[in-house]
Amino acid sequence: VPQIWACQSDTNIIEVALVDIGKQPHPYSIHNKTSKISYDDQALIFKDGPPNQLYFRLTDDDFTNRYKTFMIEFIKNKQDDIITKELIRSRKLYQSILRFTRIYRDEHGKFQRDDIGQEYSSIMTEHYGDVSVERMGPKYGLINRESMIFVVFKGRIAKDDLSIMICEQTTQWSNEIKEFILNGNVIYFNMPPFPYLCLNNIKASVIIYYKNQKIYQSTYVYMNFSDEELADLSFNESISDIDISMKKQKLSQDMVDTICCMPLILQKTSQSKPRKRLNSKLT
Structure with missing residues (x-):
């Protein structure tokens, strides 16, 4: 002054x-x-x-x-x-x-x-704290069809500030995800089919940008199964075990779709302990 x-x-x-x-x-x-x-x-x-x-x-x-x-x-x-x-x-x-x-x-x-x-x-x-990705899943799906993917964010996000790219280095293929749903701090989008169906177990990169800055990158595995192999997939096996034990148990096509759209955490559901109910203590 x-x-x-x-x-x-x-x-x-x-x-x-x-x-x-x-x-x-x-x-x-x-x-x-x-x-x-x-x-x-x-x-x-x-x-x-x-x-x-x-x-x-x-x-x-x-x-x-x-x-x-x-x-x-x-x-x-x-x-x-x-x-x-x-x-x-x-x-x-x-x-x-x-x-x-x-x-x-x-x-x-x-x-x-x-x-x-x-x-x-x-x-x-304006600043609402750092934005980051806590987890994404599932990280695998069939090569010839769309699979629903979810991404959980940490921090306040706006839909217009997000962009998602799918890239594969061997074939130089890339695809921008233009449509996704934002619900709170979770987004959902369809993973596009891989265009080269003759390849097996292709690893693509899912890259997420926030305000044009890369904040996350993860690997997504495109699996290429014949109809016979799909029928033999085990619902109880994790993705790491699928290549080893593809022909152990019968599985319907609908269940295969369910596997591709479910996070891996669902594998542990059967091992979780039952919740205690208050009513049982009152009787």
């Missing part, structure tokens, strides 16, 4: 405005719990205009300390007919800047803006 301001005027106010990265008024709001709804001679913090603006009076302590601190609460408005998903994306409303403008009272008692001396903060970006 320049000392000369105190000599130039008996009333100095800092207007704090939230703007987008194009320095246009931001549709979101800023707030201070102690602010008054309008200006008066005793108000230290007040609102007197659009919701993206706040006003802070400079005090004697501010001039003594030569700096001013601001307590500001950022309020993200909900999406509606005005603040749409397209508007958020096109104007990058997840980023914002604070603009600081001095307003002072001149010798005639009128308030003047010092637009020449405006200052801007650094770009601020």
